[in-house]
Amino acid sequence: MTRTRSARIALLATVFVCAACGLVYELALVALGSYLIGDTVGQASIVVSLMVFAMGMGALLAKPLQRRAAAAFAAVELVLALLGGLSVLLLYAAFAWLSLYTPALIAMALVLGTLIGAEIPLLMEMLQRIRRQEAGSAVADLFAADYVGALLGGLAFPFVLLPLFGQIEGALAVGMVNAVAGLGLVLTVFRGELGRRAKAVLIGSAVVVGGVLGGAYLMAEDFEVTARQALYADPVVHAERTPYQEIVLTESVALAGTKDVRLFLNGDLQFSSVDEYRYHEAMVHPAMSGPHGRVLVLGGGDGLGLREILRYPDVERVTLVELDPAIIDLARTEPRLTSLNRNAFADPRVVVRTEDAFTWLRGAPDRYDVIIVDMPDADSTATAKLYSLEFYGLVERALAPGGRMSVQSGSPYFAPNAFWCVENTLRAAGLKTVPYEVSVPAFGEWGFHLAAREAVPALALPPGMPLRSLDSATLAAATVFPPDRRNPGDLAVSTLMDPIILRYAREEWTNY
Template sequence: MSENDGGNETGDQTGGALSLPARAARSAVLAAVFTCAACGLVYELALVALGSYLVGNSVTQASIVLSVMVFAMGVGSLLAKPLQGRPVVAFAVIEGALALVGGLSVLVLYAAFAWLDLYVPALVVVAFAVGALVGAEIPLLMTLLQRIRRQDAGSAVADLFAADYVGALVGGLAFPFVLLPLFGHIKGALLVGAVNAVAGIAVVLWLFRRQVRRAARTGLWAGMAGVLAVLGATYALADGFEVSARQALYRDPIALATRTPYQEIVVTRRVALSGRPDLRLFLNGDLQFSSVDEYRYHESLVHPVLAGPRDRVLVLGGGDGLALREVLRYRDVREATLVELDPEMIRLARTHREIAGLNRHAFDDPRVRVVAADAFSWLRSASGRYDAVVVDMPDPDDVATAKLYSLEFYGMVKRLLAPGGRMVVQAGSPYFAPKSFRSIEKTVRAAGLEVVPYHVDVPSFGDWGYVLAAAGRTPALTLPADVPDLRFLDAEVLRASTAFGRDLRHRDVEINTLVHPRLVDYENEEWKDA
């Protein structure tokens, strides 16, 4: 295109009309490729992580995002073909749009989930838009590289993809280890959008500024400033937005909210008309306890398993300390080891006035040993024997938690059981999730343990079930002879807890293993309409 053609770019020049020597210019474009690739992967990971947190089932969320984005990248590459005649302007416009869409993506999806109940359709639209814009980058960048210095296609592709893949590596590592812990989902995406705008627009416009007409150049610089202004203003308002959106997800006022490398912890508090406070703990949006009735859950979980030997007790999960509280009510428990993934949950249970009051400052008991580790990994190298094991894990709604209900997991627990030792597992609701409940029961049995399933009513949860297990013989479901004074559980309630209605009896289900996590399918199928 010549100077008189009336277009936005002044010609398809090679080497000339650049702001730097050819070698330096080429390095600058490859640096832009590197940065844009890093930003693109961060957008992708942010969508997957947000979906896993809000909806659960990380495999499904990753599949939706990756498949839609890869398809859209192909579409974007095709749509970019007519733009290769004006690659500088086209690339700058695309990067501005990508910075805006990618930077705002998490905020838009959070709003769609919190207020509109349109998360999945919004996710597909956003993933497609980001993917199409990312896909359009490569043909245009290839054209820009050839403008600097023509080279054979193989060498140009090798250089471009090398920079692209290394950038993706950096973006992939930066998201979980830097952006998410330091800035969170929303601010992290906005920050990356700003970097994307500067790297994608400013570098190219500065490098090829002599090849772009003044009016177009001015418009593009103004556009970049507008994108940065929108992202900056949104960043300034992000905290307020997040508070409002998060509150929309919870019935009661939020008293505390924090995001750790492992999960989001939310504590809500309200006072009923009767004056009784109701403190609730949520992990990634799932209710863990209500102070009004948590004693029903924890008494039913802990005391039956302690009817046997209990010199050394192991608690897997239960970072709130409430199961530990019940264990420590027996003075002949010599040692209680608690393995909890999230150190922040342990810190909160120790220091939060109301939670520490509920667990009766269990972590201050000298008999307690706390291990901050993934229970599955810890079991692989654990030694010693335990008389009683309490497995109090979050519900298995994704593969990360489903492994804590797997055949392999229970096999490792069995290895640690002392002679006559017993294990109890919280197994979800036999009413709302009967397949999940029976799959857990069947999986424990498949690990070589004899089992007794039972269930009680916990108003905050509904009908809730447990599996008591022992090696060699069926464990007796009884209370210890020296059981302390309990608020809910007694021998009569425990006897009745083994009775299941006809609609809750055995289901044709599969066991849950690491390579075949059927429990995730059961959980998501059964709880979606609960």
Template sequence: MTSRNTAEAAVSSDEEAAIGTSGAEAPPVRAGRLSRVALLLVVFICAACGLVYELALVALGSYLIGNTAAQASIVLGVMVFAMGIGALAAKPLQRKAAVSFALIELLLALLGGLSVLGLYAAFAWLHLYTFAMVGVALIVGGLIGAEIPLLMVLLQRIRKQDAGSAVADLFAADYVGALLGGLAFPFLLLPVFGQIRGALVVGAVNAVAGTILVFTLFRKDLGVRARIGLGLASGAVAVILAGAFVFSSSFEASARQAMYRDPVVYAQQTRYQEIVMTEEFSWEGSSDFRLFLNGDLQFSSVDEYRYHESLVHPVLAGSRGDVLVLGGGDGLAVREILKYPDVRTVTLVELDPAMTDLARTDERLSVLNGHSLDDPRVTVVNADAFSWLRESAGTYDAIVVDMPDPDETATAKLYSVEFYGLVGSVLAPGGRMVVQSGSPYFAPKAYWCIAETMKEAGLATVPYHVDVPSFGDWGYFLAVPGDTPPTLTMDPPPGLKFMDQRLLEASTAFPLDRPPLELEASTLMNPVILEYAQGEWRDY
């Protein structure tokens, strides 16, 4: 129950009159410090629950749709608007504040607890996520907004005080509770319960807090019918939430499978992303094994060698004693690097430890990457690449930047002038770097924006692109510090299946319908590449 934009409704002259009337006509309640503390504790709990509902909607939208900034703006804007409407709509309920509050908490617990589950279903099967999300935000926000005026009445029932003091006490508990909810969501609920079960647990807490308050401090407000009705309603909410909790795993598996063409063989929601692996067998028995992060394809085992040979071997044509890999937690780029016996060290910086653990322990993936992360030359660092580069004191002969596409706020910073400046700063003299840069056909603005961004960071680049059937036309930039572009050449080890010097030279030619573009560089404060990537990929 966050109380933004509801203070005016809580202290308006109409509501002050309602408070006085309600207090005069309602049965007396047990007054005293303990009763007041108990009510403010419920305010604290409901505030935490309300903020968790908001954050859950934002997080779910970010995972399913991307564009965290837009999802947060829509959810928070709609919910704050609805909270104001809910506060006004609560005026007629103040004469029966206790019963009304209990019913609102039960309804809020039910809808808020089931919100993630319902929206996931709307996304997976109905393709109506945005409309459903706005509807849920309106209803949940309205119910949250109705809490404050009713709690104001109940607070005054325990002990009369001036409106300013009552508002101060109420909002103090509310804001501190919101802090608890804000911290509990990412650091407790998501890691322990996940999105769906976390919302269900919070819904149960919400229902218990609201009903216990009414059945203890305000039980004299309840007639026999009201007690029976609230008891039955509480039981129904408990059964529904408990049932949803029990069957949430099977539901999630079914909903997830609906979003993928091939059978899902592994799925994990980590602190940073959703990792999904699928596998399909042809009639001949060959396997197409695929990895997805937040729904975006990372590789297909059928043709990933095309992508990784093109990414790695041109940059290793120069010095390559010490190699840095940023991203690429699947270990496939490292596999290609280790084909050179004169590589002394490989440092892999990957944000998500679950990804590198999977690359080591999953039988399919570890066989595909040649158990590369277990090689003694490889050091795995689980850290944010941007922050790690700022603190790094070493230098590297070759750097491979194999990051997810810049179609989310979190990844757009990894395609900024500032990031490429940091990468360039750890290049040894004569060193080279390569960046996977998306598709120059499907997303030409995003692709050529990377070239301008690297130029702004003091790097000279050579663009090249190849055909990767599971991705389409896919591009890269080879770069060195200074104004002179590097020579695109290869010193390949034996056993490559796709890339050679002849193909590498041809890969620098771009068709007339996808010529180079001159665009604005992307920075931390103005991540234009995010707009380019989201806009261009929308139709594919």
């Protein structure tokens, strides 16, 4: 009885571990897609639906294997450990060198789902061989261990594996655990069901799988550096993965002329040092032409917009709200960035809050004369909320009487519907707007909205502030849009529940 009990505990413990590993593989695919593609909802839908479908197919395909359930389970776990452990690495390679990420993701989700689906029928048969019991009780025991294991995997992935190992090494480590758990159960509890040849094949296969996963783990850092560099034209001088995004800084190698420093977040260009002043002058200075003693910056963690604000000696205080503390640390310490932002974060007038801007605004304690909204483009579900009616309503509430706000609004040329959706949403929030656009060679034509509560704000520049890219004449011309890029007037307002701007942006940017 004691021996049977121990065998059942060992099997259920293996179910627990394998379930945790399976959910980690699933979450790793979703997370990688959200980092590389930016469409969290779309990536999650693809991965979850395909894997659930494949799990059903895997369960059917496992039926003929139940006669040799122990050996089949060990083989399934070794293949699953190998492919699941290598999944992130292989998909990253497909993205970096082959531009075949989505087909590779579909294939990987189907294969992993099939292998995961084959586990339960085989484990059920193995559980019954230890001790026969009613089907309902056996299913309850098995699924209880499976679901609790999935809970562990779901919590361990974001809070343990990603912070300690990162995506590639984390998946490889889980693959090794998966292989040990599956093979360990079979070679101990079910060793009597294996012939000498089967044992030798399994042990040999385990050595190969362990060697591949271990070798990949040792080479993962070099692989990631090489793959990342393949995505960027210029040498990568800094790269890090944070809980929120991948931060990459590149610097061109120039034999003559000015070096070009570029910042990328999740692969999207944030600025080029050659022409970033054109973007930041256009975004900041029209808003500063009125009262500007108290300034709020939402986003803009690189400090370049902050640099422009701090040129005004009568600015009393600037509060900057940035989600990712890593980008603030980089802007404070990286010599290339501190040279560009002129050590803006060292100015005693600057107060930094590392919080989600939406959440922070709900409890904003002050009112501000100027608000600069410098958020990443609305090309993902995470950023679309920062272009919503609800968000702009919170920003409007934080404006002091007579205050003005400037909103980074994307490209009126490449994504005109997304651009004008920003205007319609600002107006729906009770703000009066003036749209304008400037040329930023690294981006193309880029647009902003100047907004105020009481009346349509005058688009003007503060007197006595010399600028490199703007004067009164060019700013006046910036309000003129060609006929094919004017507001069609019938675009929907973007909200939290219906982030229509996300659809506009995706549809339009696919053309370029």
